[in-house]
Amino acid sequence: MTSSLSVALCTHNGAQFIGEQVRSICLQSLPPTEIVLSDDASTDGCVAIAEATLEACRSERPGLAIELRVIRNVPALRVTKNFEQAVRACSGELIALSDQDDVWHPERLARMAARFEQRPDLLLLHTDARLVDSALKDLGQSLFHALEVKPFELAWIHEGRAFDVFLRRNLVTGATTLFRRSLLEQALDFPKEWLHDEWLGIVASAIGRVDVLEDELIEYRQHESNQIGARRDTFLGKVRKALASRGTTHQDRARKAELLLERLRSLGDRVAPATIQKLSEKLEHQRFRAALPPSRLARCVPVLREAMTGRYEKFGRGTRGVVRDLFESV
Structure with missing residues (x-):
């Protein structure tokens, strides 16, 4: 039996693209039972567009039973x-994360939900995506x-x-992610220092099984208004990063690790001692x-010693x- 499916759709002034995204959700071969739209103080009418799009889809597809619930945040x-x-x-029972500006392939939910039906141990599944511009x-x-x-x-995944893998870097992009609602028992509350998708991914990987589909199941828009996007760095871009200011990057990463350690320790036997x-x-x-x-010269010996570990x-x-630790500016 297929598990019930929810879509957590977050919006903020997404009127330009929200209609296409909602339509792509409606056109799923395995439609969700509900869309929870949490709107962050939009002023452009994107919520009304989402509501109208869903209503149009219901007219076009009699029997489409997707409930839309809207939460409005001010501020x-x-x-x-x-x-x-x-x-x-x-x-x-399964929750799909959705940005406001992407387009899902029709089989996205069906293919991902099937993995959860086959694997009771699976807590979170994410996929690849096709990068497209604002016009798709x-x-x-x-x-x-x-x-x-x-x-x-x-x-490794x-x-x-x-x-x-996630101790090295995050590879979970929320727009491609489906997870069991039971994960929230350990993952809530989300620390504000973490992005929601990287937090869900690493908590899931600490207490259960995470996997990845290497297929591109969404069109992932890249445009000027992206709050979070994806661009492959050029060689020159990597050089610039290596020479850029250190700022608070490493302090922030240390704080994130502290918060994660606190959470995992609070979960007791759910987390293996080796993970801690x-x-x-x-x-x-x-x-x-x-x-x-601050001195690049003074960093040389300690950085090389750390590299040896x-x-x-x-x-x-x-x-x-x-290289970054040797060459970053203060």
Whole structure:
């Protein structure tokens, strides 16, 4: 029996694209039972467009039984807390996250829901996506290509080692994600320091099974109004990042690791001791990076010593992290 499906759709002044997204949800071969639309103080009428689009779809497809529930936020909650509010209000056993400006392929929900039916241990599933411009023109690359996802990272996720991957970097994009509602028992509340999708992904990987479909099941729009987008860095872009100001990046990452460690420790036996140990080492590494001296010359010896431990590779992008720590400005 297919589990009930909810869509958590978050909007903010998305009138330009919301109609196409809602229509693509309605045209799913396995439609959801409900859409929970959490709107963040929009002023452009996007909620009315979503309501009208769903009504038109009902007229075109007699028997389409998708309930639309709208939550309006004034003032705006911003991305993480808006998605938290949306998923809290969802009643389905499976919850799909949805941005306001993408277009889903018709089989997206059916293909993903089938995996959950086949695998009772699966907590969260995410996929690749096709990058398109504001007019849905193909940009010639996928999300995973833009993120420079490596074959070993996908292999580790398939093997049940998603936590090891996510300790290095997040690969879960909310717009491609479906998860069991039961995950919220451990994942709520979402810390404001984390993005909702990376938080759900790493918590799920710490307490259960996460997997990935390497298929492009949505058109993922890239445009000027994206709050979060995907672009593959050019070589020059990588050089600029390596020489950019350190700012509070490493302090922020250390704080995120602290918050995750607190949450996982609070879950007791749900989290394996080895998982806690790995995260503790990750936190130690982030604190090391945050405490590096302003002088590039003074960083050389400690950075090279840290590199010898293997933790740059274990908890980051390896040589790329070493180079950034050696050359970033203050």
